[in-house]
Every structure is written in C-alpha cells, then in structure tokens.
Amino acid sequence: MKNKTPRQHTMLAVLTFGGGTALLFVLTFVHINQGDVSIPVSLVVEALTNPQDILAHHTVRILRMPRAVMGILAGGALAVSGVVLQTVTKNPLASASTLGIHSGTYFAVVAGTVFLPAALSGNSLFTAFLGGLGTFLVVYMLSGGRKATPVRMVLAGMIVTLLCSSMTNVLQIFYEQETAGLFLWGSGTLVQNDWSGVQFAVPFVAVSLGIVLIMSSQLDTLKLGDDVAAGLGQNVHLVKFISVVAAVMLTSVMVSVVGPIGFVGLIAPHIIKRLGYRKHFSITTASFIWGGNVLLAADIAARVIDPSFSELPVGAISALIGAPWLIWLVLRMQQGRAGEQNSSVMAGRPTRELPLTVLLPVLTGLIIIMGFISLASGNYGFEPIAFFQAVSGSSNEFMKNLIIDFRLSRALLSFLAGMILAASGLVFQGVLRNPLADPSVIGITSGGGDGALTAMYVFGGTGIWVPAGAMAGAILFFCIVMLLAVRAGFQPATLALLGIGVSAFGSAVIQILVVQADVTVTSALTWLSGTTYAKGWSEITAYLIWPLLFVIPFLLLRIRVLDTLALGDDTAAGLGLKVTRTRFQMALAAAVLAAFSVAAVGSIGFIGLIAPHAARLLIGPSHQKLLPVSILIGGLLLLAADTLSRTLLAPNEIPSGAVVAIIGAPYFLWLMRRKR
Known part of the structure; x- marks a missing residue:
C-alpha cells in the first residue's frame, strides 16, 4: 500500500x-434464510443463542448453519491456497483450478473409491492430497519449473x-454404482446434512492456515x-515445499x-x-475473509437462480464468475508483454518433407486398413470377404445389418x-497464427455444447434444433473469441489461455443446463462426453454431409490465403489481401465445421490440434x-x-x-516440452 497517507x-x-x-x-444471515421456508433473522439469532426443541431451530442449527459455515471455510481455504500458489510459482494466474490440482484431487478420490474403497473407509482426504500434490508437481515440471511463465x-x-x-x-462410466454419489459432489456443492463435514475440515484448515500465516x-x-531470497539466507526449497504442502x-x-x-x-x-x-500476512487474512464472501455469494446466487430442491452446483456459479475474471487478468497481463509468442517455433517443423504423391496414398492405405479393422472388431468378427458380400447384398440379413447399419x-x-475437426483446427491455427488453436482449446466446442444443450432443454432435442443450437452457440463463442483475439494481438499462447476462460464459462453453463434439464440428463451427459456410440447414418446425413x-x-x-496471413498482417495487406475480412470469413467457416x-458426435477435442501438427511434421x-x-x-x-x-x-x-483426450493430452504436453 504505497503512496498512501496514514488516514488512507x-x-x-x-x-x-x-x-x-x-x-x-450479512451474507451468512441471507444464506441461512434461504430455503423452502423463510426463517426471520430474529428466529435465526434465537436458534443460535437460545436453541429450543422446535423444527425451525433444528433447521437452522443442523442444516443451514453448517452449510453457511462450510461456505466460509471452503471459500477462505481456497483463497489462501491461491495466495500461496501465486507466490510460489510467481504466477498471478495460479490457483488450484488453473493448475489442475482440483482435477487431480477429484480423479484420485474417484479412483480410490473404485479401487480402494476399504482403505478410504469414508475418509478421502489422504487420497485427495496425494492426487493434488502429484498433479501440481507434474504441471510445475512440465511447464518448465523455475523458468515457467504464467501462460x-x-x-x-x-x-x-x-x-x-x-x-x-x-471410471464413472464403468463403475456407475460405485461412483453414483460423486456426480453432484464432483460439480462442487456446499450441501451439508449435519456438522460432521465442518468438524472434519476445521482442524486441517486451521493448521494449514496457521502455517501460511x-x-x-x-x-x-x-x-x-x-x-535474492537465497542471498538473504532463506532455504528457498524448504519454504516452497512447506508452502505448497499447506496450499495443497x-x-x-x-x-x-x-x-x-x-x-x-x-x-x-x-x-x-x-x-x-503487499505483505502476505495481510493478503492471507483478507483473502480468507473475501474468499468466504465470494463463495457464499455464489451459493446464494445458485439458489436464487434455481430455488428448487435440485439446486445448481455452486461450482458452476463460481466458474461463471471466475472465467470472465481470468480473461480480464490475461488481457491485463498481455498489455506491454510479448513473451513466448513465436508461433513458428511451436508450430512444428517437418522432420522430412514427403511429397503428396507418396503421402496421400500411404494415408489412404492406412485408412482402408483401419476401416477393415474397425469393421471386423467386436463381439462378432468376420472375414474381409463378408464386407463385400454385405455391400453387394449377397449376405444374410443379420450380417448385412451388422456390417452396413x-x-x-x-x-x-x-x-x-x-x-x-482436423480442417477446423487447421484453419483456426492459420487464421489466429496460433499453433495451439483448436475448437476445444479456444472454446468453440463449449459454445456448440451450450447451444445444443439449450436446444435439447427448450425443444426436446428433436428435428433440426440440436444442430441449429450447436451452430448458434459455436458462432456466438466464435465472435467472443475473435474479439478477445483482437485485444490479445492474436498472440498464440495467450489466446489459448483466453480460450481456457471461455471454455470454463461454457462448461459452467453446460453444468447448469444439465441440472435444469431433468428429463434429458442421461442423453445430455452421453452426448457431452463426446461419443460415437449408437450413432450412424442419420447423424451423417443430418449433420456431416453438409459441411463436406x-x-x-x-x-x-481459399486455403492459400492462410499462407499469406502467416507472413503477417502488414505484409498480407501489402500483397492486396483484405486481412480482416479474410480472417473473419475463414474463421467463420472453421466455426461452422466445429x-x-x-452436433453429430458431441464434444471431442484435440483432433483439431493433433492432426495439423502431425501434417506439418510430414509435409511442411x-x-x-x-x-x-x-x-x-x-x-x-x-x-x-x-x-x-x-x-x-x-x-x-x-x-x-475420452480416448482422444487420453492420447491428445500427452501430445500437447510434449509439444510444450519441446518448445522449452
């Protein structure tokens, strides 16, 4: 608090x-008062100071008060964790959500519930801690350790x-019964049925907070x-280790x-x-208070939006608030900063440029081989000749239906x-001069998901409404991303980071729509996972034939204009290209593809990232x-x-x-590692 008078x-x-x-x-009293039955403030005070054996007092003390206290604890703990992580990593964008700690803890708990239920015996803290710590270490090392930049x-x-x-x-799909109770919890919820959760959390929060202070x-x-810290006698590694352990x-x-x-x-x-x-004691204390305020306000908003019994997960509301905040922070950091934006380095260079006359036949042959493998794979196998018999109509009805339909x-x-998806990713990478661009990475897929789910919720998911909704959502998010791209100067890594914020916002909207659309939750979740299960000719004729x-x-x-755009806006304009119009037209085409x-297969990511990069390595x-x-x-x-x-x-x-993500995520990380 520099340059301030004592009074200030x-x-x-x-x-x-x-x-x-x-x-x-104030927020605590408002929070406690929310519910099917409104409880006056005076009755709340009486329930806390002079409890009696009546329903209203039990409701306040056993159901509503634990939830409010848990909101304060959770918000404060997560805020303090963010303070520590931002300091240790020297990354103003660091938090448990942006560094993958949340996903690591969640995966560890789900895996522990499935494979080690007896070991957990109702206490998942140790498993969650190991998952969160392991995830942080992986992210820290892969991003470059001490040399890692925030982006x-x-x-x-x-x-x-x-x-x-x-x-x-x-895991949740294969072990549905074992993980049935984890779905709502996995979206983030403050619902408490008694004080047991608060009693469990308080000692750990108090000790960890004390260590940080x-x-x-x-x-x-x-x-x-x-x-500088080492020069002043500090054991830097020990301080970082203790701080990270407390934050995790x-x-x-x-x-x-x-x-x-x-x-x-x-x-x-x-x-x-x-x-x-600027001092961490003040920052930590104040962040704990305001973290509680943020989370309580988000939970209040969740119940205002949907006051029914099946309320919205507070995690979705916090993402709706936090995603725009992340975008604002990234844009603010981008001002006057150009670091690590050289797209030519990250785009990948050909190890050996192969001629098209060789590469296209090889790829076609591989596709034919994989096609036959796909057709013959399953519970009922058959010889390749059976395919030609089915196509020609000389096979029996069972084989014809199995193979063709x-x-x-x-x-x-x-x-x-x-x-x-590959064409969409290639165009986005060229238009945005961003080798990290992909419909899923920069938020277009989330927009399509929001639009399609909205159509499923409003119109029941029949007829043309789902693809129309996906189209509208994708184009809307496309417009948002393009506006952000202009603000970010079309810088590669920064724009991908902005896409995280856009995707997080879209994912939060998806969570809300899934909760609201009770009738179509199962089909919505199946569709959102990105699957080709139970799909075929109808999806091809309705959704995929038109873009083709x-x-x-x-x-x-028009693809040659991307080579001109790669030379830079000034050079492209000097060559007579209308840069803005061209960029918008090509990006719009990519958004339509996405x-x-x-609409056809749901949210499948990484294809648009992997395929163009692999092509560059082969063809230039x-x-x-x-x-x-x-x-x-x-x-x-x-x-x-x-x-x-x-x-x-x-x-x-x-x-x-999920298969594509499990393959694509390591590739993306290898790409980042290669850029170091």
Missing part, C-alpha cells in the same frame, strides 16, 4: 477487514485437467526472487468435503492485491467427424498441402479412437472423446 491506510484496512467481515455476517504453466494445468477429467469420466514473512522474502492440503480437505470449486482462489487474492496490499455407419461417422459438400470445398478454394461436428508449412493431409490424418485418428473405444475394455465401451 486506516480507511482501507477498515474497508477490507471490517467491511469484509460485516459483509460476511505456459496454466496451459499445462489445462491439459492435465482435461486428461484427469477424461480418466475420471471413464507463520511463514508469511518468508513468503514476502520469496517474492523478491529465488536468488487446504485444497484437498475442501475437495474431499465439498468437491472441486474453481476460481475462488483466483478471484479473492486479486481483489486484495488490487487494493494495494451398425459398424460401417459408425466407422464412416467417426472418419468424417475427424476430417471436419459446402464448407470443405470453400476451404479448398458446430456441425459437435504450405496450407494447400496441409489441408488434404490434415483431414485424412484427422479422420484416421478418430476412426482409430472409435475402434479402441469399442475394443479396449469390451464389452464395456469408452467414449471416443
């Missing part, structure tokens, strides 16, 4: 601590989050830099009780730092959807060559993923989107 210091302290505490009391670290956190989420989804002066020194413990204990609730650890510390506080239609659907007939030919005619893909940077190679690789990848999804754990089936 006093006023700011009163506002921050006194005002924050007063607001906490790179959060990008690594995003990919680890996607990987953990995919593995969690697989005791080490506040050490964190002040650490903020000066590792070399704060997160883990809250996740084990209320589930993963994101962005509180990002919002609250920045509120305090924006007020001018079930397996061929699904294989063709996977191949076409992969082609469309109209959008792909348009791209084939929208149709989402020319987009005229990249487009046919990319779409063939994309089709091959999703066809292979669909085959694996059906056969790896047969007769159970893994969603194709």
Whole structure:
C-alpha cells in the first residue's frame, strides 16, 4: 500500500477487514434464510443463542448453519491456497483450478473409491492430497519449473485437467454404482446434512492456515526472487515445499468435503492485491475473509437462480464468475508483454518433407486398413470377404445389418467427424497464427455444447434444433473469441489461455443446463462426453454431409490465403489481401465445421490440434498441402479412437472423446516440452 497517507491506510484496512467481515455476517444471515421456508433473522439469532426443541431451530442449527459455515471455510481455504500458489510459482494466474490440482484431487478420490474403497473407509482426504500434490508437481515440471511463465504453466494445468477429467469420466462410466454419489459432489456443492463435514475440515484448515500465516514473512522474502531470497539466507526449497504442502492440503480437505470449486482462489487474492496490499500476512487474512464472501455469494446466487430442491452446483456459479475474471487478468497481463509468442517455433517443423504423391496414398492405405479393422472388431468378427458380400447384398440379413447399419455407419461417422475437426483446427491455427488453436482449446466446442444443450432443454432435442443450437452457440463463442483475439494481438499462447476462460464459462453453463434439464440428463451427459456410440447414418446425413459438400470445398478454394496471413498482417495487406475480412470469413467457416461436428458426435477435442501438427511434421508449412493431409490424418485418428473405444475394455465401451483426450493430452504436453 504505497503512496498512501496514514488516514488512507486506516480507511482501507477498515474497508477490507471490517467491511469484509460485516459483509460476511450479512451474507451468512441471507444464506441461512434461504430455503423452502423463510426463517426471520430474529428466529435465526434465537436458534443460535437460545436453541429450543422446535423444527425451525433444528433447521437452522443442523442444516443451514453448517452449510453457511462450510461456505466460509471452503471459500477462505481456497483463497489462501491461491495466495500461496501465486507466490510460489510467481504466477498471478495460479490457483488450484488453473493448475489442475482440483482435477487431480477429484480423479484420485474417484479412483480410490473404485479401487480402494476399504482403505478410504469414508475418509478421502489422504487420497485427495496425494492426487493434488502429484498433479501440481507434474504441471510445475512440465511447464518448465523455475523458468515457467504464467501462460505456459496454466496451459499445462489445462491439459492435465482435461486428461484427469477424461480418466475420471471413464471410471464413472464403468463403475456407475460405485461412483453414483460423486456426480453432484464432483460439480462442487456446499450441501451439508449435519456438522460432521465442518468438524472434519476445521482442524486441517486451521493448521494449514496457521502455517501460511507463520511463514508469511518468508513468503514476502520469496517474492523478491529465488536468488535474492537465497542471498538473504532463506532455504528457498524448504519454504516452497512447506508452502505448497499447506496450499495443497487446504485444497484437498475442501475437495474431499465439498468437491472441486474453481476460481475462488483466483478471484479473492486479486481483489486484495488490487487494493494495494503487499505483505502476505495481510493478503492471507483478507483473502480468507473475501474468499468466504465470494463463495457464499455464489451459493446464494445458485439458489436464487434455481430455488428448487435440485439446486445448481455452486461450482458452476463460481466458474461463471471466475472465467470472465481470468480473461480480464490475461488481457491485463498481455498489455506491454510479448513473451513466448513465436508461433513458428511451436508450430512444428517437418522432420522430412514427403511429397503428396507418396503421402496421400500411404494415408489412404492406412485408412482402408483401419476401416477393415474397425469393421471386423467386436463381439462378432468376420472375414474381409463378408464386407463385400454385405455391400453387394449377397449376405444374410443379420450380417448385412451388422456390417452396413451398425459398424460401417459408425466407422464412416467417426472418419468424417475427424476430417471436419482436423480442417477446423487447421484453419483456426492459420487464421489466429496460433499453433495451439483448436475448437476445444479456444472454446468453440463449449459454445456448440451450450447451444445444443439449450436446444435439447427448450425443444426436446428433436428435428433440426440440436444442430441449429450447436451452430448458434459455436458462432456466438466464435465472435467472443475473435474479439478477445483482437485485444490479445492474436498472440498464440495467450489466446489459448483466453480460450481456457471461455471454455470454463461454457462448461459452467453446460453444468447448469444439465441440472435444469431433468428429463434429458442421461442423453445430455452421453452426448457431452463426446461419443460415437449408437450413432450412424442419420447423424451423417443430418449433420456431416453438409459441411463436406459446402464448407470443405470453400476451404479448398481459399486455403492459400492462410499462407499469406502467416507472413503477417502488414505484409498480407501489402500483397492486396483484405486481412480482416479474410480472417473473419475463414474463421467463420472453421466455426461452422466445429458446430456441425459437435452436433453429430458431441464434444471431442484435440483432433483439431493433433492432426495439423502431425501434417506439418510430414509435409511442411504450405496450407494447400496441409489441408488434404490434415483431414485424412484427422479422420484416421478418430476412426482409430472409435475402434479402441469399442475394443479396449469390451464389452464395456469408452467414449471416443475420452480416448482422444487420453492420447491428445500427452501430445500437447510434449509439444510444450519441446518448445522449452
């Protein structure tokens, strides 16, 4: 709090601590008063000070008060965890959600529930702690350790989050009964039936918070830099280790009780730092207070939006608040900063440029081989000759239905959807000069999901409404991303980070829609997982044939403009290209492709990232060559993923989107590692 008079210091302290505490009391009373039955403030005070054996007092003391206290504890703990992580990593964007700690703890708890239920015996804290700590270490090392930049670290956190989420989804699908009680908890909820959750959490929160407060002066020194801190006699590694353990413990204990609730650890510390506080003791204390305020306000908002018994998860509301906050922080950091934006380095260079006359036949052959493998894989196998007999009509009715109606239609659907996603990713990468661009990474897929789910909720998911909704949602999010791209100067890694915020906002809307659409929850969740299960000719004719007939030919005619855009806006304009119009037209075409893909197979990510990069390694940077190679690789990848999804754990089936994510996430991390 530099350059402030003593009176201003006093006023700011009163506002921050006194005002924050007063607001906490007000929100607590409002929170307790929410419910099917309104309870006057006087009765709340009486229930707390002079409890009697009446229903209203029991409701306040046993149901509503524990929930409010848990909101304060969880918000405060997550905020303090964010303070510590931001200091240790020197990353203003760090929090348990952006670094993947939430997803790691959640996956660890789900895996422990499935495989070690006796060991957990109702206490998942130790498992959550190990999962959170392991995830943090993975993200920290893969992003470059001490040399990691904020953008790179959060990008690594995003990919680890996607990987953990995919593995969690697989476990929840295969072990539905064992994990049945974890769905609402996995979205973040403060619902408490008694004081047991609070009693469990308080000791761990108190000890961890005490450690952070005791080490506040050490964190002040650490903020000066590792070399300076070491020069002042600090054991930097020990301070970091203790601080990270305390931060992960704060997160883990809250996740084990209320589930993963994101962005509180990002919002609250920045509120305090924006007020001018610099000492960690003050930042930590104030962040705890305001973290409680943020989470209580989010929970109040969740019950105002949906006051029914099936209320909205508070994790979704906190993401609705936190995602725009993350976008604002990224844009603010981008001003005057250009670090790590050289797209040519990250785009991948050809190890050996192969001629199209060789590469296209090889890819076509691989696709044919994979197609036959896909057709023959399953509980009922057959010889290749059976396929030709079924096509010619000389086979029996059973084989004809099996091959043509079930397996061929699904294989063709996977191949076409992969082609469309690869083309969309290639165009986005060229338009935004961003080798990390992909419909899922930059939020377009989430927009399509929001639009399609809205259509399912409003119109019942019949007729043309689902693809129309997906189209509208994808284009809306496309417009948002393009506006952010202009603000970010089309910088590669920064734009991908902005996409995280857009995707988080879209995912929060999806959670809300799923909770609201009680009748269609099962179909919505199946669709959102990104799957080709039980899909075929109807999806091909309704969703995929149109982009193949109209959008792909348009791209084939216009693809050379991406080579011109790669030279830079000034050079492209000097060559006579209308840069803004061209960029918008090509990006709109890519968004339309993504929208149709989402409508057909749900939210399948990473195809649009992997296929263009693999193509560049094989064919070089020319987009005229990249487009046919990319779409063939994309089709091959999703066809292979669909085959694996059906056969790896047969007769159970893994969603194709999860298989792609499990393959694509390590590739993305390798790409970042290669860029170091």
